[in-house]
Amino acid sequence: MGVIMRPIAESGFLTVGEQQLEYRWFAPAAEGRPTLVFLHEGLGCVALWKDFPEIVARATGCGTLVYSRAGYGRSSPVPVPRPLRYMHDEGLEALPRLLDSLDLRNVVLVGHSDGASISLIHAGSGSADRVVGLVLLAPHVFNEDVCVASIRQAKDAYVDGDLRPKLQRFHGDNVDCAFWGWNHAWLDPDFYFWNIEEYLPGVAVPVMVIQGRDDEYGTAVQYECIEANCAGPVQVVVFDQCRHSPHRDQGEQTLAAVVDFLSRLPCQPALASPTA
Secondary structure, three states, X not given: OOOOOOOOOOEEEEEEOOEEEEEEEEOOOOOOOOEEEEEOOOOOOOHHHOOHHHHHHHHHOOOEEEEOOOOOOOOOOOOOOXXXXXXXXXXXXXXXXXXXXXXXOOEEEEEEOHHHHHHHHHHOOOOOOOEEEEEEEOXXXXXXXXXXXXXXXXXXXXXXXXXXXXXXXXXXXXXXHHXXXXXXXXXXXXHHHOEOHXXXXXXXXXXXXXXXXXXXXXXXHHHHHHHHHOOOOEEEEEEOOOOOOHHXXXXXXXXXXXXXXXHOOOOOOOOOOOOO
């Protein structure tokens, strides 16, 4: 069963190594479900997922863990600039420590943007026996010109516009850590050659990729690469009138796609129809 073996409260902080990670936990409502672990985008945190994880938990009966990585939300800060391998560090070191700390098994990683890339790195590392599936929202496996251009625009909005106060509502004292840790890395000239294609052949579990046709941070080459190179089955869903955040721009369609994917995982009981 996909349950947390060490009981935890509905929300609070997990001590993982020297870090305190904020989290929310939705207990499973049905037997035999996998545990969903949500990994946020490069500027995200627990609060920025809003109610999407709770809606998914309610629709599926799955135990659902949502957490802010170090440097985001109310979690412990980290030094900036971040290393250009920060997503590798998360997928190969930080995420395994978190899953070990809760003795989690039978896990589906639900990652958005950076979180999706971290999920691929972890699942393809050869040391992810506990993972039984991936849901990837707007993933990246390499950098693109369109991504760099959008991240430059985000920098302008942060420095000269209203993006900083908007993000500060969610990240508090971590706002500069969260933004510059992400922005400086992606705009570093060496990061243009960032690439995680080497991990894809190691991804043997079922994968669902959900992307918006109008994604301002990535094009179809991202999911085409995942579809062509993962060892396991890959389902790709592309939504019209949808940018980089399918769960916000096309929430009902995204929910339905996730529920359908989870219902077809091997050895999983049938899931209920989505409910809001």
